[in-house]
Amino acid sequence: MIKVDSISKSFGSFKVLDGLSMQVMPREKLALIGPSGSGKTTILRILMTLERIDGGHIQIDGEQLYHMERNGQLLPADERHLARMRQKTGMVFQLFNLFPHKSVIDNVTLAPMLTKGTPRAAAQKRAMELLEMVGMADKAKAMPAQLSGGQKQRVAIARALALQPKIMLFDEVTSALDPELVEEVLNVLWRLCAETDMTMLLVTHEMGFAHDFADRVLFFDRGRIVEEGKPDEIFRNPKQERTQGFLKKIIAAGHRV
Amino acid sequence: MIKVDSISKSFGSFKVLDGLSMQVMPREKLALIGPSGSGKTTILRILMTLERIDGGHIQIDGEQLYHMERNGQLLPADERHLARMRQKTGMVFQLFNLFPHKSVIDNVTLAPMLTKGTPRAAAQKRAMELLEMVGMADKAKAMPAQLSGGQKQRVAIARALALQPKIMLFDEVTSALDPELVEEVLNVLWRLCAETDMTMLLVTHEMGFAHDFADRVLFFDRGRIVEEGKPDEIFRNPKQERTQGFLKKIIAAGHRV
Amino acid sequence: DDSKLEQLKSQGFARLAIANEPPYTAVAADGKVSGAAPDVAREIFKRLGVADVAASISEYGAMIPGLQAGRFDVVTAGLFMKPERCAAVAYSEPVLCDAEAMLVKKGNPKGFKSYEDVAKDTSATIGAPGGGTEEKLALNAGVPRERVIVVPDGQSGLKMVQDGRIDAYSLPVLSINDLMKKAADPNLEVIAPVQGAPVYCDGAAFKKGDETLRDAFDVELAKMKKSGEFAKIIEPYGFSAAAAMSTTRDKLCAAK
Amino acid sequence: MTQWSGYFGLILQGALVTIELTLMGSVLALIMAFLAGMGRLSRFFVLRALATAYIEFFRGTSIFVQLFFAYFVLPLVGFELTPLQAGVLALGLNVGAYAAEVVRGAVQSIGREQHEACIALNLGRWQGMRHVILPQAFLVMLPTFGNNAIELLKATSVVSLISLADLTFQAQVVRAQTGNTMVPFTTILILYFILALLISWGVRSLERRMARGLDGVRV
Amino acid sequence: MDWDWDFVRQILPTLIQGVKITILATLLGSVLAAIVGLGIALARRSPNKALSRTVGWVAEFIRGTPLLVQLYFIFYVLPDIGILLPPLVAGVIGLGLHYGTYTAEVYRAGIDNVPRGQWEAAKACNLSARQTWSHIIIPQAIPPMIPALANYFIAMFKETPLLSAITVLELMNQAKSVANTYYRYLEPITLVGAFFLAISLISVVLLRWLERRYGKIER
Numbered sequence A, B: 001m002i003k004v005d006s007i008s009k010s011f012g013s014f015k016v017l018d019g020l021s022m023q024v025m026p027r028e029k030l031a032l033i034g035p036s037g038s039g040k041t042t043i044l045r046i047l048m049t050l051e052r053i054d055g056g057h058i059q060i061d062g063e064q065l066y067h068m069e070r071n072g073q074l075l076p077a078d079e080r081h082l083a084r085m086r087q088k089t090g091m092v093f094q095l096f097n098l099f100p101h102k103s104v105i106d107n108v109t110l111a112p113m114l115t116k117g118t119p120r121a122a123a124q125k126r127a128m129e130l131l132e133m134v135g136m137a138d139k140a141k142a143m144p145a146q147l148s149g150g151q152k153q154r155v156a157i158a159r160a161l162a163l164q165p166k167i168m169l170f171d172e173v174t175s176a177l178d179p180e181l182v183e184e185v186l187n188v189l190w191r192l193c194a195e196t197d198m199t200m201l202l203v204t205h206e207m208g209f210a211h212d213f214a215d216r217v218l219f220f221d222r223g224r225i226v227e228e229g230k231p232d233e234i235f236r237n238p239k240q241e242r243t244q245g246f247l248k249k250i251i252a253a254g255h256r257v
Numbered sequence C: 001d002d003s004k005l006e007q008l009k010s011q012g013f014a015r016l017a018i019a020n021e022p023p024y025t026a027v028a029a030d031g032k033v034s035g036a037a038p039d040v041a042r043e044i045f046k047r048l049g050v051a052d053v054a055a056s057i058s059e060y061g062a063m064i065p066g067l068q069a070g071r072f073d074v075v076t077a078g079l080f081m082k083p084e085r086c087a088a089v090a091y092s093e094p095v096l097c098d099a100e101a102m103l104v105k106k107g108n109p110k111g112f113k114s115y116e117d118v119a120k121d122t123s124a125t126i127g128a129p130g131g132g133t134e135e136k137l138a139l140n141a142g143v144p145r146e147r148v149i150v151v152p153d154g155q156s157g158l159k160m161v162q163d164g165r166i167d168a169y170s171l172p173v174l175s176i177n178d179l180m181k182k183a184a185d186p187n188l189e190v191i192a193p194v195q196g197a198p199v200y201c202d203g204a205a206f207k208k209g210d211e212t213l214r215d216a217f218d219v220e221l222a223k224m225k226k227s228g229e230f231a232k233i234i235e236p237y238g239f240s241a242a243a244a245m246s247t248t249r250d251k252l253c254a255a256k
Numbered sequence D: 001m002t003q004w005s006g007y008f009g010l011i012l013q014g015a016l017v018t019i020e021l022t023l024m025g026s027v028l029a030l031i032m033a034f035l036a037g038m039g040r041l042s043r044f045f046v047l048r049a050l051a052t053a054y055i056e057f058f059r060g061t062s063i064f065v066q067l068f069f070a071y072f073v074l075p076l077v078g079f080e081l082t083p084l085q086a087g088v089l090a091l092g093l094n095v096g097a098y099a100a101e102v103v104r105g106a107v108q109s110i111g112r113e114q115h116e117a118c119i120a121l122n123l124g125r126w127q128g129m130r131h132v133i134l135p136q137a138f139l140v141m142l143p144t145f146g147n148n149a150i151e152l153l154k155a156t157s158v159v160s161l162i163s164l165a166d167l168t169f170q171a172q173v174v175r176a177q178t179g180n181t182m183v184p185f186t187t188i189l190i191l192y193f194i195l196a197l198l199i200s201w202g203v204r205s206l207e208r209r210m211a212r213g214l215d216g217v218r219v
Numbered sequence E: 001m002d003w004d005w006d007f008v009r010q011i012l013p014t015l016i017q018g019v020k021i022t023i024l025a026t027l028l029g030s031v032l033a034a035i036v037g038l039g040i041a042l043a044r045r046s047p048n049k050a051l052s053r054t055v056g057w058v059a060e061f062i063r064g065t066p067l068l069v070q071l072y073f074i075f076y077v078l079p080d081i082g083i084l085l086p087p088l089v090a091g092v093i094g095l096g097l098h099y100g101t102y103t104a105e106v107y108r109a110g111i112d113n114v115p116r117g118q119w120e121a122a123k124a125c126n127l128s129a130r131q132t133w134s135h136i137i138i139p140q141a142i143p144p145m146i147p148a149l150a151n152y153f154i155a156m157f158k159e160t161p162l163l164s165a166i167t168v169l170e171l172m173n174q175a176k177s178v179a180n181t182y183y184r185y186l187e188p189i190t191l192v193g194a195f196f197l198a199i200s201l202i203s204v205v206l207l208r209w210l211e212r213r214y215g216k217i218e219r
Ligand SMILES: Nc1ncnc2c1ncn2[C@@H]1O[C@H](COP(=O)(O)OP(=O)(O)OP(=O)(O)O)[C@@H](O)[C@H]1O
Pocket: A011, A012, A016, A034, A035, A036, A037, A038, A039, A040, A041, A042, A043, B178
């Protein structure tokens, strides 16, 4: 379980998150939506320990993420604590961030071999299973530059899964793709959702997908959660004016809900 | 009127356009749709004389674009001929391509002052009218770096209009924008469509907008026009399998038609 | 103590610094080093029991710091003895003596006979090696700094006279003669010796502190001078053995 | 005139010394470049300060001064170096300081997203550096390293100051012995140029080999 | 060798004479390099293949060979074909030509770094070639070049000691001259090093400022 307790985060003088609290149940599929700049990416990056927080607490599975207890005192986490906590979490980025100098399979096997000491043969076997799952087994030897955006994103998903995280974070994983390629990635997410019991947090502008996929939707605005609820409630009967305005604009711009 | 007569264009050994022909009536609003890499951008760039063609002919208002008649002979056009023909056409790019070292108003006044010798005062007056139209009058003094994507694109539209072209080319003018910002640019296009009698060619992935906006839709695939017709025909009853497949995928990916 | 000599003996060679200036030193087409100064040094070291010498060509300006830094064991490069230098290094007894000369255009158009003549002609320039004897002679004669051009090497000096960049180039007589011989340029002329300039002699220069080695060197040098072998080595190069034998280190180091 | 072949032999000997200096200097420069370049990116202030001091000092003082110090002043404090060692030391340290900035720039040019991908995959700092960042950064460094090596080649010409018989020095010797200026200097200009071409050709083919697959076409 | 402050005081005026010449040579060389570089960059962009190739190879040759040897060539060999230059002029020409080949690369990169979209937007705005250069390309290309150009001028400054080979009495030559007069090397050479270091450190600050001020255009 993830427990975020009134955290705040500023960049310079700009307060991105402002006393944000939220909870995520084990196995829950959560969609984070909201206007640009509202802090959706930031909260994912904080959970992935890519940014530090300025205040507040985060617990994952009952353990503090950014703090550690020593002799009854709560100290800021050191790199070792963070590395240990990080094992629980995987993240897929908007721009894939594949390692361009490594082949598809090497992208997937690198982390298990280095961080868990998995033997090469075992890592490759597992990698092929994952690539199979995302439909990329036949491209195992290809270099990332030879792949389309959708293919890259599927490899990135396999790479994140290779470490067997309990929590997966997806940050607009389809928004850098050509519209025609979006579907193949969403299909992988569907399958993932059905086949595993990972906790999943998903930032997306694909409202239709968010609606069908999520157990619960959080609507962000200016670093706060303005509204949350079951997808049907949020998309059909948003209570807050801000949510209504946002959804109206998105619909006007041609996105299906 | 634009008359494209079996033109072809290759990059290296790759044939992008292959004996393409099409006609555009004066004042017509045309939407060009089709999968990535099918040559939509290329045809616009050819009409804007940003690429040369390898074979075929193009006429605009009865005059050859890439050829000129001298003593009854058809010769390749020289730079002067191209410059004269270019006056008829304006183009708005996906990535705006504003001049970053010039303020908003200077971006709009630069071309009229330099190419038509419009006096500064007159050019500025006209520019303010255009900026008013695209809703950017209050940012006239701002630099491009201070604008959001949607604002940049609106300035780019005003800049292209400043030369009073008869034909306007729009290449995915909203696809680099955050979803929430798309609407403001589409609104400007709506207004433009209603208020002027320019010929407009629009490449877009916003199927809903293409449907409502266009008089006629051309579906491109691999450098050819596979299907064309009224928006309702194309979107509701596509005849070609290729078109059907394309639209299905786009819809599955969450875009409204 | 004899430790320095013992050390040279055991390593089998002594390191010489020489200049890139015939006939004091010469490098044959095969790279072999000869010339008056290294030949004398080679012979004496052989007699001292040091089998060979390893000569390396050095800029004038780098010789004394190189000696002080222990880069070379001895400098045999036509470094003329002068009181300041005697203070910086330990000289042997005189080896090669030479008067000063000037290289000028044919007919000596400015009529130089001495460094003072150069000083008097306010448009005249004279070239000399940087930090060399000639530079100092010219400066002492009253030629202002900006008219004494520091020339890196003999060929450059010759070329600058030919091209009219300097009015005179000054080096020891034999060096100038060697340059003239190689250039074979009928438009040049040598003024030798320069009036008022003393005859200078060089010695093998040792590091301060290596006086024992120097003294051993002197003993062999004196023997060779007496036996006539000394003259046999240096006279083919044009140097006068009599000149070297007519003076002493103490005299030269005390001069002026 | 008959001796010319012998003097050309002398110049070729000089070329060997020049090549030797260039190679050994490049190796030292490469080592220093990585040490100091990574030092500047270190989390530890002391390492950063040391690296910065090294870089600014060796870029700031002229190579002439450094050479002179290595050769004439270091022995005074007890470091006796052969001319070759002094030459390699001065050239390597000097060019290494410039190349260190190349290393730093290249590592920083690898986008933040690659670092973040490493963190998200739980790679340690050094693991990420070693397996992900440096292999990509090295490709960015290569062309500039090639230029640095050519700079080093050219800088070897100043070692004649410390009596190293390199190309330029031998040309001076030949000039003094033959009285001819044109021939030796033209010869060594051509030799230097050939060496420079060899370096850039070598670097370019290495770059091509390493870049294989990185900007491949979609298949 | 002990440090002698009295000696320092004694030689300082002479060294300052040298500093003046060093600075003069750098300034004149910079101006020439800026002009020569522009010439080379434009010639290499010329549609005339013969011109662009020839200039390309000549520039490549100058860049691949040591400045020291080039200076010898200009000063001692050119008179043979009737070109007799005063030392400082020859030195400035050598510096200007040599560094001109570097600045040419800076100009080229500066121009290439203006995104293609800017050329296309200019065309879509129907600007002529001249208008495109003067209103769109040059104003965007120049500012990012300024730090790189300044960098080369600092490098040039540190190479002025080479001019001593052609009898220019710049700082290094003055220092060697006083060193040879008094047989004390530590002080003059250290002072030269200190002087170069001081100028370099100051110019690093200046460079950082230039980079902040002109380094990038916000898009
Ligand atoms: N490293 C940073 N430095 C400064 N500001 C930042 C930084 N990262 C994010 N921000 C700012 O924080 C705010 C929230 O950013 P965030 O990326 O979380 O928004 P988002 O909800 O993901 O938006 P989008 O839908 O555009 O991705 C934005 O205004 C952004 O400009």
